[in-house]
Amino acid sequence: MTGPKRSLSGIRVTGRFHIGNYLGAGINYVRLQDEYESYIFVADYHTLTTKPNARDFTDDLYDMVMDLIAIGVDPERTVIYRQSAIPMVAELTLLLAMVTPLSWVQRVPTFKEKVRDQPENVNLGLFEYPVLQAADIIIVKGNAVPVGRDQAAHVELTREITRRFNRTYRPVFPEPQLVLNPDAPIVKGTDGKAKMSKSLNNIVGVTDPPDVIRKQVMSMVTDVKRTYKTQPGHPRSCNVCAFYKFFFDDWEHYWDLCRKAQIGCYDKKKLLAERIIERFAPFRERRSGLTRERIDQVLESGAERAHAIAGQTMVEVRDAVGLPPYFRA
Numbered sequence: 654m655t656g657p658k659r660s661l662s663g664i665r666v667t668g669r670f671h672i673g674n675y676l677g678a679g680i681n682y683v684r685l686q687d688e689y690e691s692y693i694f695v696a697d698y699h700t701l702t703t704k705p706n707a708r709d710f711t712d713d714l715y716d717m718v719m720d721l722i723a724i725g726v727d728p729e730r731t732v733i734y735r736q737s738a739i740p741m742v743a744e745l746t747l748l749l750a751m752v753t754p755l756s757w758v759q760r761v762p763t764f765k766e767k768v769r770d771q772p773e774n775v776n777l778g779l780f781e782y783p784v785l786q787a788a789d790i791i792i793v794k795g796n797a798v799p800v801g802r803d804q805a806a807h808v809e810l811t812r813e814i815t816r817r818f819n820r821t822y823r824p825v826f827p828e829p830q831l832v833l834n835p836d837a838p839i840v841k842g843t844d845g846k847a848k849m850s851k852s853l854n855n856i857v858g859v860t861d862p863p864d865v866i867r868k869q870v871m872s873m874v875t876d877v878k879r880t881y882k883t884q885p886g887h888p889r890s891c892n893v894c895a896f897y898k899f900f901f902d903d904w905e906h907y908w909d910l911c912r913k914a915q916i917g918c919y920d921k922k923k924l925l926a927e928r929i930i931e932r933f934a935p936f937r938e939r940r941s942g943l944t945r946e947r948i949d950q951v952l953e954s955g956a957e958r959a960h961a962i963a964g965q966t967m968v969e970v971r972d973a974v975g976l977p978p979y980f981r982a
């Protein structure tokens with residue numbers, strides 16, 4: 654199994670690209686492009702577990718690809734594609750399901766979270782999600798998987814499924830490695846409780862207009878133990894202060910001011926909003942030059958490249974499993 658080292662990651666189309674996506678994973682999408690043959694897909698199949706009609710998220714899909722390019726994913730160096738452009742991934746999911754013990758999927762914690770988030774639509778796709786994710790990664794023979802910490806358990810499961818497949822048949826796939834951003838733990842949402850998530854109303858956007866970012870930051874839940882500005886704050890347990898660590902080199906100075914009641918929560922949020930707006934200004938600038946036509950081109954060429962790789966993998970997979978080659982009329 655020699656050949657180019659490949660990195661792969663995916664993102665669902667369930668809302669706007671946010672700071673958690675960027676710090677948790679996006680930074681590494683950009684960094685790994687220099688070292689790896691890189692693949693990023695917009696996970697439209699995965700999105701169907703939440704939104705059953707893909708037409709309902711076509712506009713969001715364009716937005717997402719624009720955001721990816723805006724943050725620095727370069728379509729010349731990274732293959733950007735829609736997951737459904739390679740339907741063979743669905744066949745691979747089915748074949749992987751045959752070597753995946755039910756108990757492995759039952760213990761995945763995100764399933765329980767999704768059941769809580771969308772109790773009205775607990776579908777089998779949601780349950781099978783980690784197996785599809787394994788197929789996404791190994792169909793391009795991914796070696797590195799840049800994702801946020803919330804996805805670590807899924808990547809571990811992918812590794813187990815890969816080992817099981819390789820042992821059952823023959824070593825077709827490399828075992829992918831998790832790539833985390835060590836500086837960013839799971840980023841909390843503006844509610845200060847849940848993980849920042851596109852599908853929850855708790856995000857701070859990355860390429861949203863400055864006024865939207867201001868509004869999102871000003872809505873953040875702050876230090877619950879502090880009622881008045883004149884009381885000392887508790888930066889360790891304050892979500893706004895956690896964001897200072899991401900956006901200010903001299904965050905300790907602000908934490909100190911907060912502890913000494915020399916800066917209030919409102920002012921901290923105002924400063925933070927302006928810093929975020931400034932930091933992401935180049936992304937907004939790059940995004941403003943993108944058109945839908947350009948995105949169509951990117952997705953078409955990405956689909957072609959991803960399809961070719963996935964096709965090669967499936968020839969090997971079908972042979973390993975003992976199935977005949979694809980029928981061609």
Ligand code: ATP
Nearest residue numbers: 665667673674677678800801839840849850851852
């Ligand atoms: P959804 O609510 O639909 O699950 P999401 O915001 O969790 O959306 P995903 O598309 O599931 O985003 O994940 C895209 C990438 O962003 C993944 O690599 C994931 O690990 C990472 N990520 C998502 N949220 C966070 C977060 N709050 N902190 C760090 N990384 C995150």
Ligand code: MG
Nearest residue numbers: 665803850851
């Ligand atoms: Mg998620």
